[in-house]
Amino acid sequence: MGxxxxxxxxxxxxxxxxVGLCRLLFGAGETTLSAGSLTARLARDVPGFRAxxxxxxxxxxxxxxxxxxxxxxxxALARGDGMVTRKLARATNVVRDGERLALLLNEFTLKRAExxxxxxxxxxxxxxx
Amino acid sequence: xxxxxxxxxxxxxxxLLVVAEMVFARMTGRARFEVRDTAASLTMGLGSTVLGAVxxxxxxxxxxxxxxYALTRIGWSWGAIAACFVADDLKYYWWHRASHRVRWLWxxxxxxxxxxxxxxxxxxxxxxxxxLVLPGLLFNVPLILIGFPLTMIxxxxxxxxxxxxxxxxxxxxxxxxxxxxxxxxxxxxRVHHAxxxxxxxxxxxxxxxxxxxxxxxxxEERKDDAPRYxxxxxxxxxxxxxxxxxxWVSLAHDLGSAHGPREFLAYLFAPPGWSPDGSRDTSETIxxxxxxQQSPAE
Numbered sequence: 001m002g003x004x005x006x007x008x009x010x011x012x013x014x015x016x017x018x019v020g021l022c023r024l025l026f027g028a029g030e031t032t033l034s035a036g037s038l039t040a041r042l043a044r045d046v047p048g049f050r051a052x053x054x055x056x057x058x059x060x061x062x063x064x065x066x067x068x069x070x071x072x073x074x075x076a077l078a079r080g081d082g083m084v085t086r087k088l089a090r091a092t093n094v095v096r097d098g099e100r101l102a103l104l105l106n107e108f109t110l111k112r113a114e115x116x117x118x119x120x121x122x123x124x125x126x127x128x129x
Numbered sequence: 130x131x132x133x134x135x136x137x138x139x140x141x142x143x144x145l146l147v148v149a150e151m152v153f154a155r156m157t158g159r160a161r162f163e164v165r166d167t168a169a170s171l172t173m174g175l176g177s178t179v180l181g182a183v184x185x186x187x188x189x190x191x192x193x194x195x196x197x198y199a200l201t202r203i204g205w206s207w208g209a210i211a212a213c214f215v216a217d218d219l220k221y222y223w224w225h226r227a228s229h230r231v232r233w234l235w236x237x238x239x240x241x242x243x244x245x246x247x248x249x250x251x252x253x254x255x256x257x258x259x260x261l262v263l264p265g266l267l268f269n270v271p272l273i274l275i276g277f278p279l280t281m282i283x284x285x286x287x288x289x290x291x292x293x294x295x296x297x298x299x300x301x302x303x304x305x306x307x308x309x310x311x312x313x314x315x316x317x318x319r320v321h322h323a324x325x326x327x328x329x330x331x332x333x334x335x336x337x338x339x340x341x342x343x344x345x346x347x348x349e350e351r352k353d354d355a356p357r358y359x360x361x362x363x364x365x366x367x368x369x370x371x372x373x374x375x376x377w378v379s380l381a382h383d384l385g386s387a388h389g390p391r392e393f394l395a396y397l398f399a400p401p402g403w404s405p406d407g408s409r410d411t412s413e414t415i416x417x418x419x420x421x422q423q424s425p426a427e
Contacts, residue, residue, distance in 0.1 A: 011175050014144060018250075019168040021148060025155040029163040044357060047326060047418040077365060080163040082245050084365040108378040109366035 174253030236376035323356030326419030
């Protein structure tokens with residue numbers, strides 16, 4: 001039992017060292033979203049995608065993108081050095097507080113997304129439709 | 130007898146090679162690392178090892194249950210080891226193919242594909258709850274019934290997994306044609322981890338890519354369509370526990386909402402993305418949409 005605990009401790013220390021080295025070599029890797037990166041990513045991932053309206057949150061960490069081909073709205077979130085995207089269902093559960101928009105997605109790895117947008121009211125109406 | 134475990138012996142080499150790839154990536158830009166992604170992958174690897182040891186008795190007990198019905202008793206010899214290695218690799222191919230085509234199995238295997246990066250640390254991003262994939266046990270039955278010793282099966286499977294470690298890299302482009310024709314390589318396995326429509330559900334091989342060529346699932350990597358890694362609905366978490374559980378939670382949610390036994394069974398055994406109203410995407414619907422968008426010249 002003591003041997004197993006030692007093995008586990010050594011493994012955890014090894015992981016910590018490797019993660020430290022990764023941080024040293026590559027930095028924190030936090031990216032921000034831009035219209036170019038959003039449309040490029042969705043054009044690659046979604047067959048037939050044509051960019052429509054794009055709204056990027058003030059911190060450039062979250063964005064809403066309309067697919068002009070079918071009218072669907074996509075959510076994009078900056079994660080590490082990349083992004084995670086989701087096609088939003090019609091009548092998405094949205095809560096607005098001034099210019100702050102919260103999308104309640106209820107996914108196990110993505111319960112909620114928040115955006116600070118100048119035209120939050122427009123997007124709220126669009127997402128509730 | 131406690132079987133000799135090649136994976137345990139290879140762990141120091143795995144660590145050195147991940148470090149070497151990080152340095153290589155920093156110097157050349159020919160591989161990508163992201164600190165939280167790497168931390169998640171390495172922690173998943175450790176968790177998989179620990180939970181694998183805890184639940185090993187399930188696999189051992191099942192094998193011991195089948196063993197008395199073996200048709201022959203094959204002894205240890207170089208020829209038997211070689212035959213067992215090839216047979217295990219064929220088994221791996223079908224297990225792996227099923228793991229992408231059957232939701233129950235995918236719930237576990239999805240963890241290995243959940244990184245949007247492709248480097249040696251991704252190889253260590255392994256599932257935690259393999260014990261819940263009961264149909265997966267059945268894939269071992271033929272090898273046991275043929276009469277290979279259980280320790281030999283465990284040994285060659287360990288060798289198979291060690292081989293698969295080094296192919297998780299962007300640092301190596303391609304090998305000579307003869308090698309690419311027979312063996313699974315970084316190029317072939319990049320295709321397997323890609324979410325590009327043309328690459329979905331391809332290259333399931335463990336060691337020998339000939340199985341994909343033989344059973345019609347081989348796709349060549351193309352320079353004009355660089356692989357993009359991850360899963361169709363990429364996860365938004367670096368928390369290893371959330372990564373390990375997300376497929377299972379999603380399945381449990383769907384099973385709970387099933388209307389009747391037919392839907393219940395379809396959620397378990399149909400391909401990932403299946404839904405009663407067809408509102409979700411399967412790899413077939415994605416590939417069909419993509420094919421419709423291609424110009425006739427493609």
